[in-house]
Amino acid sequence: MENHKLGRAPDFTNACIVMFGVNLGWVLLFLFAIYGLVAAVFICLIVNHWLNWVAVRRRQADQLYAGKTPG
Template structure:
C-alpha cells in the first residue's frame, strides 16, 4: 500500500447551510399544510430565539 500525504479537506459549509435552508423550508411547508400558519410562525420565532441565545452565549 502506498502512503500518500493527506490533502486539505474541502469546505462544505455553504452546501450544509443551503441544505439546512431547504430542510427548514419543507418542514415549515409540511407544518403549514398540517396545522396552519400560526404554528409555523411560532416555530420560526422559537428557532430565532434559540439562535439569538446561542449567539449571545458565544459572545460572552
C-alpha cells in the same frame, strides 16, 4: 502508501447552511399545510430564539478566548 500525503478536507459550511434553509423551508410548509399559520409562526419564533442564543454564546466564547471578560 507511505508516500501518500493527505490533502485538506473540503469546506462544506456553505452547503450545510443552504441545506438547513431548504430543510427548514419544507418543514415550515408542511406544518403550514397540516396545522396552519400559527404552528409555522411558533416554530419560526423558536428557531429565531435558538439562533439568537447561539449567537450570544459564540460572542461570549470569542471574548473569553480573546482574553476579555464576557459582559
